[in-house]
Amino acid sequence: MGLIYVDDIIVTGNDSKQLQLFTSKLNKTLALKDLGALSYFLGIEVVRDSSGMYLSQEKYVTEMLKKFNMVNLKPCPTPMTVGKSMFIEDGELLKDPTLYRSLIGGMQYLAHTRLDISFSVNKLSQFLKAPTTTHWSAVKRILRYSKGNIHHGLHIKYSERLTLTSFSDADWACCPDDRKSVAGYCIFFGDTLISLSSKKQTVVARSST
Structure with missing residues (x-):
């Protein structure tokens, strides 16, 4: 699995031999500089311990x-x-x-x-x-x-419970300018938060139901 942004690349997987083979083949085509274990990417710092990644x-x-x-x-x-x-x-x-x-x-x-x-x-x-x-x-x-x-x-942590759990909520007509509501949700994969949103709705809700 890889994540590419312009000329910055993260390569990850659960087979170290396959990862090494992949980077070696890629290096034959493109000039690569292997920076080792992920620690910093596009302004985001990565720290590992026994519980996972921060x-x-x-x-x-x-x-x-x-x-x-x-x-x-x-x-x-x-x-x-x-x-x-x-x-x-x-x-x-x-x-x-x-x-x-x-x-x-x-x-x-x-x-x-x-x-x-x-x-x-x-x-x-x-x-x-x-x-x-x-x-x-x-x-x-x-x-x-x-x-x-x-x-x-x-905190991205290890969990044996690989299930998706979601929560959602909304206020009612909180914006004093247009009386639109704000809706929010968060989604967990196991114990790790993988998606979150807080956004004003596009229509005016006539009821809080």
Whole structure:
């Protein structure tokens, strides 16, 4: 099994001899540099122990803090303020929305391993057209939260229970601008989370049923 992104390749399998044979044949056609056991791929760090693998983006968060000159931000315990709704016209329009859009884009990639910020990033992505000072404060809060939990990530672990289990939920008309609902789901393969989504629905639900 392989994962290819431009000129970065991950090759994995349960037969070490076949893996070696595959890489040897590939090396005859393409110039390869074998970096050994997987430890870093496209900004995602990989650490192994007896329980499985941990995927995190500690270095990625650190680089984001430096890029946006927020290294000295104080950490906070939650990615969003509980019980506070976000409006389209909440606050004053930013003079230059480029920084906001760039930070949101970076956080969307961070959410690959930091699923705890998925809802918050999705919510703030809805204001990319005309972000305000309030939205900017909210996106900085996510970065503060990520800094305080910089080691958090995904745990891919061994399990004898190879079954698919899914959970789903939705609120009802939570968006004050268009009264649309947010639906979410997560899917586990054994004890490992393999898919998650938090997304606004495309229609207005007339009932919470």
